[in-house]
Amino acid sequence: MRVLGVDPGLTRCGIGVVDSAPGRKAEFVAAGVIRTDPDLAADLRLLGIAQGLELWLDEFVPDVVAVERVFAQHNHSTVMGTAQAAGLAMVAAARRKVPVALHTPSEVKAAVTGNGRAEKAQVQFMVQRILKLAETPTPADAADALALAIAHLWRPAGALQGGERNQVAPAQRQWAAAQAAARRAKAKYSPAS
Numbered sequence: 001m002r003v004l005g006v007d008p009g010l011t012r013c014g015i016g017v018v019d020s021a022p023g024r025k026a027e028f029v030a031a032g033v034i035r036t037d038p039d040l041a042a043d044l045r046l047l048g049i050a051q052g053l054e055l056w057l058d059e060f061v062p063d064v065v066a067v068e069r070v071f072a073q074h075n076h077s078t079v080m081g082t083a084q085a086a087g088l089a090m091v092a093a094a095r096r097k098v099p100v101a102l103h104t105p106s107e108v109k110a111a112v113t114g115n116g117r118a119e120k121a122q123v124q125f126m127v128q129r130i131l132k133l134a135e136t137p138t139p140a141d142a143a144d145a146l147a148l149a150i151a152h153l154w155r156p157a158g159a160l161q162g163g164e165r166n167q168v169a170p171a172q173r174q175w176a177a178a179q180a181a182a183r184r185a186k187a188k189y190s191p192a193s
Helices: 042-059 077-095 106-112 120-129 142-154 172-190
Strands: 002-007 010-021 025-035 064-067 100-103
Touching: 002 077, 002 106, 002 142, 010 142, 025 042, 025 142, 042 077, 064 077, 064 142, 077 100, 077 106, 100 106, 100 142, 106 142, 106 172, 120 142
Parallel strands: 002 064, 064 100
Antiparallel strands: 002 010, 010 025
């Protein structure tokens, strides 16, 4: 199973891709951050995040998208942008008929460190250790997205939302990857209008 984790944010949206391996292990595939300029209007920032998510989904063709469940904070403008970015990830997955799972930060911390109140540094350290990386993944948003993907791999049964209706077979995933590669090749070699 390939899981794409999304740590939503309006300025930095963390992305992490992990594959399952035999023996309840996880293998690192990719990680990064989609960044937007805080000086841009919100609609343009959301467009940038949406485009970045589309690229990641097309390139890595996940079986599941795991998104951090947004919860209310004191700073309502921050939670609004986070919720909007989370919604973009869910819509992009739904367009591809990829199931979505939502996980709270405490669920992710508990799955990765054994402590639902772990500090960010502990989460980063455990992600590095679990994925056998040479160094701690940075920035923290990318490490958090990898932690989401790992937590989903180790989830209890029934964590998928709509999984029955959106199951993607391995052959469908390969077909989607081939189509995405063909679109990228066509765009690369098409003359500019």
